[in-house]
Amino acid sequence: MSGKWNEQHIPDQRGRVAVVTGANTGLGFETARMLAERGARVVLAVRDVEKGKQAAARITGDVAVQALDLASLDSVRSAAADLRAAHPRVDLLINNAGVMYTPKQTTADGFELQFGTNHLGHFALTGLLLDRLLDVPGSRVVTVSSAGHRIRAAIHFDDLNWERSYSRMGAYGQAKLANLMFTYELQRRLAPHGTTVAVAAHPGVSNTELIRNSPAVLRAPVARLAPLLTQKAAMGALPTLRAATDPAVRGGQYYGPGGRLEVRGYPELVESSAASHDRDVQQRLWTVSEELTGVTFPVR
Numbered sequence: 001m002s003g004k005w006n007e008q009h010i011p012d013q014r015g016r017v018a019v020v021t022g023a024n025t026g027l028g029f030e031t032a033r034m035l036a037e038r039g040a041r042v043v044l045a046v047r048d049v050e051k052g053k054q055a056a057a058r059i060t061g062d063v064a065v066q067a068l069d070l071a072s073l074d075s076v077r078s079a080a081a082d083l084r085a086a087h088p089r090v091d092l093l094i095n096n097a098g099v100m101y102t103p104k105q106t107t108a109d110g111f112e113l114q115f116g117t118n119h120l121g122h123f124a125l126t127g128l129l130l131d132r133l134l135d136v137p138g139s140r141v142v143t144v145s146s147a148g149h150r151i152r153a154a155i156h157f158d159d160l161n162w163e164r165s166y167s168r169m170g171a172y173g174q175a176k177l178a179n180l181m182f183t184y185e186l187q188r189r190l191a192p193h194g195t196t197v198a199v200a201a202h203p204g205v206s207n208t209e210l211i212r213n214s215p216a217v218l219r220a221p222v223a224r225l226a227p228l229l230t231q232k233a234a235m236g237a238l239p240t241l242r243a244a245t246d247p248a249v250r251g252g253q254y255y256g257p258g259g260r261l262e263v264r265g266y267p268e269l270v271e272s273s274a275a276s277h278d279r280d281v282q283q284r285l286w287t288v289s290e291e292l293t294g295v296t297f298p299v300r
Helices: 026-038 050-058 073-086 115-134 169-194 208-215 216-230 238-245 279-293
Strands: 018-023 043-046 063-068 091-095 140-144 197-201 254-257 267-269
Touching: 018 026, 018 115, 026 043, 026 063, 026 091, 026 238, 043 050, 043 073, 050 063, 063 073, 073 115, 091 115, 091 238, 115 140, 115 169, 115 279, 140 169, 140 238, 169 197, 169 216, 169 279, 197 238, 238 254
Parallel strands: 018 043, 018 091, 043 063, 091 140, 140 197, 197 254
Antiparallel strands: 254 267
16 A cells, blocks of 8 residues: 555545535545445535435445535525434534635625635534534544635634625635634534544645636636646545544644645645634634524534
C-alpha cells in the first residue's frame, strides 16, 4: 500500500452510517461512493431527489437518498426528522454541499445564499442530528471548507447578508471561514463528551460543477486550463475521507491536499488562517447562528 494516504487506506466501514450532503455529484458523490464501497450505509442528502437516485444507482453498496435543501430551514428540519426516524445512530455526518460565487440571491429564509447554504444550513442540520452521534464511539462531524476561507474573508456581523454591497468572492470567503469557525467551536463543545469529534477538510482546486457560477469572463479560460490547474473529484474527496475515517485524526484538525499551495495532492494535515482561530469571533458566530436558525445544540 502506498505511503501517501489514498482510497486504499479507508478502513472497513461495515456497520457504520454516513450522511453526506450534496452527494449526487462531484466531491460528495466520490465521498459517498468510497464510503459505500468500504461497507458503510450511506445516505445521499440532496436537493434534487431524482438526481440523487441516479447517483445512488451508480454506487455499489448500501445507499439511500434523502431530500435536503440547505437553503431552506424547513427542508433541513424535515430532512433531520426523516433521518432521525430512519437511523437511531449516525457515525459520520459529512457537511459537503455548497454553492460558490453565486449571483446575489437569498435563501427561502432571507439569508444571503452562500452563507445561508454553506454555513447556516449545515449548522442547523448538525444541531438537529447531533444527539444521534453523541453516544456513538468514533463518530465524526466533517465540514468541508475551502482555500477560499483566506480570500477577502471575514465574518461581517454588521452585514451578514451583504445587503449593502455584494461581492461573490467576499460572500464565499465569509461562508467558508464560517465553516472552519463552526468546526473549531463545535470541537471545543464536544471535547468533554469524549466520543464525537469535529474535523474540517478542503479539496484544493478540484474539477467540479462549482465552476458554473464563476464570473462568465473566467469560465472559458478556467475550463481550458482545468486539466493543468485542478485535480479530479476523486482526489479532491480524499481530504474529506481522511478526516472522516483515518484512526489517527483528532478533533479540531484540518485536512487538505499536500501539494504546493494545497492546490493538488494527497491529503495531509494542513493549517487554516489565523483569522479562523479567533475564539471570540467563533463564539459570537455560534450565538448568531443559533439565533438565525432557531437551532440549539445538545452540547455546551
